[in-house]
Amino acid sequence: MLFHVAMEVRLPPDMPAEQANDIKAREKAFAQEVQRSGKWPHLWRVAGRYANISIFDVADTDELHGILSSLPLFPYMDIKVTALAKHPSAL
Numbered sequence: 001m002l003f004h005v006a007m008e009v010r011l012p013p014d015m016p017a018e019q020a021n022d023i024k025a026r027e028k029a030f031a032q033e034v035q036r037s038g039k040w041p042h043l044w045r046v047a048g049r050y051a052n053i054s055i056f057d058v059a060d061t062d063e064l065h066g067i068l069s070s071l072p073l074f075p076y077m078d079i080k081v082t083a084l085a086k087h088p089s090a091l
């Protein structure tokens with residue numbers, strides 16, 4: 001199943017820089033591991049915002065939730081998930 005996922009990062013402004021940098025480094029390592037698995041084929045920065053638009057290719061919502069909730073930034077993100085179905089005009 002394909003999912004469109006919009007993530008907005010909201011780190012607390014008073015989080016120490018060292019802690020924020022550690023979370024971001026762990027986020028990057030985990031995100032790249034999932035991308036290498038083929039389950040996260042698109043990851044795009046939203047221009048001008050600390051946000052991304054992603055496409056996930058996973059078995060079901062449970063697998064998607066497992067991945068999203070494992071992201072080190074998960075407690076600091078507002079995430080919106082849209083399930084994608086095949087468009088009848090799509091080639």
Ligand SMILES: O=C(O)CC1=CCC(=O)O1
Nearest residue numbers: 009027028031050051052
């Ligand atoms: O920076 C972001 O948009 C949050 C994020 C998700 C995966 C990743 O590596 O960073």
